Amino acid sequence: MARIENLNLSQQVTNELGKAIINGHYTAETGLPTEAKLCEEYGISRTAVREAVKMLAAKGLISSRPRQGIRVEPANTWNLYDTSVLKWLLESSPTLYVLKEFLQVRLAIEPQAAALAAKRADKDAIAEIAVALEKMQAAADAPDGEIHEADLAFHTAILFASGNRFFFQLRDFIRTALNVSIQHTTPAKGSKKAIADEHFKVYQAILNGEAERAKNMMTYMIDEAMSFIEKEIAEKESQNASK
Incomplete structure (x- = not known):
């Protein structure tokens, strides 16, 4: 994975992870990589990763709860009226x-x-x-x-x-x-x-x-x-x- 160098780091990570979830790369069974792993993979700070997690949660793709960590949500919870989610879905198979x-x-x-x-x-x-x-x-x-x-x-x-x-x-x-x-x-x-x-x-x-x-x-x-x-x-x- 190439390191992200644009100013809008969180949005780019959101975009990459959102597509990966919708394409089935990350599922409820596999979950997402840890914060530390995502920081290493994308070459960004924990702050940027956490912001991306908030954005994905707002779109219904993931949930983050205390002591439960980050969970990938099933497709029936995704906000299809969110244009980013719809765009990722339309780009999928x-x-x-x-x-x-x-x-x-x-x-x-x-x-x-x-x-x-x-x-x-x-x-x-x-x-x-x-x-x-x-x-x-x-x-x-x-x-x-x-x-x-x-x-x-x-x-x-x-x-x-x-x-x-x-x-x-x-x-x-x-x-x-x-x-x-x-x-x-x-x-x-x-x-x-x-x-x-x-x-x-x-x-x-x-x-x-x-x-x-x-x-x-x-x-x-x-x-x-x-x-x-x-x-x-x-x-x-x-x-x-x-x-």
């Missing part, structure tokens, strides 16, 4: 299964957010959706246009336009997972123009105050992404079964 769960969450949230945005009809908020859509359309029309960031901005703008503070609080969670999801679904869709057109239908329904149509259009878009992910999962499972 079962990415497609995580994305499927994420799409299920999106189906529960984003269609309703689109419907609320249509009902609320906040002109300024809808204008932000339009800005993101225009960037998507421009990217779709350009041979080497990058639609990715504009796509993320579009979905974030709808969460804000819903007027629901709880939905908007999920923006970083949605962006983090959507960032990975798009990398799978965009190539499967095969056409940036088709992607922009689908997003336009959602925007148009919101702009026209058609709450039910906005909800249905968003549901359709996420359902389609689910189909791509499920197909990819089936193909991988078939390949594994034939080995």
Whole structure:
């Protein structure tokens, strides 16, 4: 293990240990190395190690109790809404299964957010959706246009336009997972123009105050992404079964 030399030592150790826990390198059975061992391995002070332990505990990955030491917690205690935890999880091997769960969450949230945005009809908020859509359309029309960031901005703008503070609080969670999801679904869709057109239908329904149509259009878009992910999962499972 290379020694860490950046100023933000604790965050780097948190990142390394978090990934190791999620990848199964450290488990409830194996536990974490001792403070002394971690200090030696990373070339940092006990203070930096202890700060990293606090950060991991806050994310639900470990617990630290008097006379019990540091314990690695099971996956069902991890805070998946923490964007670092979600990012580490999406970088681990079962990415497609995580994305499927994420799409299920999106189906529960984003269609309703689109419907609320249509009902609320906040002109300024809808204008932000339009800005993101225009960037998507421009990217779709350009041979080497990058639609990715504009796509993320579009979905974030709808969460804000819903007027629901709880939905908007999920923006970083949605962006983090959507960032990975798009990398799978965009190539499967095969056409940036088709992607922009689908997003336009959602925007148009919101702009026209058609709450039910906005909800249905968003549901359709996420359902389609689910189909791509499920197909990819089936193909991988078939390949594994034939080995």
